Amino acid sequence: MTTILVTGGTGTLGRLLVPRLRAADHAVRVLSRSAHEPEDGVEFVKGDLATGEGVEAAVAGAETVVHLAGSSKGDGEKAANLVKAAVDAGTRHLVYISVVGADRVPVVSGADRAMFGYYASKHAAERAVAESGIPWTTLRATQFHDLMLLTARQMAKLPVIPAPSGFQAQPVDADEVAARLAELALGPPAGLVDDLAGPRVYPLADLIRGYLRARGKHRAIVPVRVPGKAARAMREGANLAPDRAVGRRTWEEFLTDRVGAAA
Numbered sequence: 001m002t003t004i005l006v007t008g009g010t011g012t013l014g015r016l017l018v019p020r021l022r023a024a025d026h027a028v029r030v031l032s033r034s035a036h037e038p039e040d041g042v043e044f045v046k047g048d049l050a051t052g053e054g055v056e057a058a059v060a061g062a063e064t065v066v067h068l069a070g071s072s073k074g075d076g077e078k079a080a081n082l083v084k085a086a087v088d089a090g091t092r093h094l095v096y097i098s099v100v101g102a103d104r105v106p107v108v109s110g111a112d113r114a115m116f117g118y119y120a121s122k123h124a125a126e127r128a129v130a131e132s133g134i135p136w137t138t139l140r141a142t143q144f145h146d147l148m149l150l151t152a153r154q155m156a157k158l159p160v161i162p163a164p165s166g167f168q169a170q171p172v173d174a175d176e177v178a179a180r181l182a183e184l185a186l187g188p189p190a191g192l193v194d195d196l197a198g199p200r201v202y203p204l205a206d207l208i209r210g211y212l213r214a215r216g217k218h219r220a221i222v223p224v225r226v227p228g229k230a231a232r233a234m235r236e237g238a239n240l241a242p243d244r245a246v247g248r249r250t251w252e253e254f255l256t257d258r259v260g261a262a263a
């Protein structure tokens with residue numbers, strides 16, 4: 001039995017991964033910015049990757065570190081702080097979840113950074129992991145259904161929905177990503193593995209329409225041209241992996257389960 005630290009173990013993906021690692025009979029520790037009581041054999045350590053507080057204690061004795069913690073900004077710095085502590089602690093395998101397009105969405109101008117800075121920060125985090133000297137595995141996934149649903153819910157609050165023209169998405173089920181990550185975390189370090197993408201590519205407006213239909217809502221969707229190099233890369237499909245459409249659960253199936261009505 002080895003100890004596996006999961007950063008982001010309280011998040012959408014982490015909550016699906018942690019039980020899988022426990023089921024494989026490993027001791028699981030979760031790093032969180034809030035205090036939690038131990039539950040189902042999972043130990044929690046309070047810490048913050050943005051400041052480095054508590055990170056040393058979190059990685060101590062963990063042979064494997066699965067780094068899922070993330071937010072819209074600053075993932076490069078969070079990864080660097082984690083890597084520093086993991087090197088000092090002698091971690092043997094560092095597993096990272098990144099996003100499809102991390103290496104293909106150029107973030108150059110202020111306009112790029114405002115909307116797509118996330119991709120640059122994931123790329124910086126990928127580099128921190130790959131250059132750590134610790135044997136590593138990185139998986140890039142497309143957007144999770146849950147995030148797409150959150151986005152659609154927010155947009156549906158508007159009387160008219162602006163949809164960036166030419167943007168597409170290929171949402172994937174977070175549970176399928178968690179299953180793949182469990183396999184990778186329990187296996188040997190594998191470097192950059194094949195992308196994991198959802199079963200279909202959709203125009204962004206169609207994904208929103210699917211949500212509106214499931215909710216019985218009617219909204220006008222207006223195409224909006226987004227400026228900048230990053231937006232152009234998005235229009236060219238930098239965030240998609242059509243040749244890796246290995247996810248099985250579709251957006252429609254997810255919506256039927258989550259929103260209720262036939263999507």
Ligand SMILES: NC(=O)c1ccc[n+]([C@@H]2O[C@H](COP(=O)([O-])OP(=O)(O)OC[C@H]3O[C@@H](n4cnc5c(N)ncnc54)[C@H](OP(=O)(O)O)[C@@H]3O)[C@@H](O)[C@H]2O)c1
Binds near residue numbers: 013051099100
């Ligand atoms: N969502 C997507 O569509 C998608 C697609 C591809 C890749 N990813 C990547 O997958 C990972 C997980 O995504 P998710 O949707 O599951 O995220 P989420 O639900 O938003 O959860 C974020 C997690 O990160 C932790 N976290 C955030 N800032 C932290 C900090 N400064 N220090 C320590 N922990 C911190 C949070 O823990 P506490 O709140 O408990 O501190 C929480 O567990 C992220 O790295 C994301 O970039 C996501």
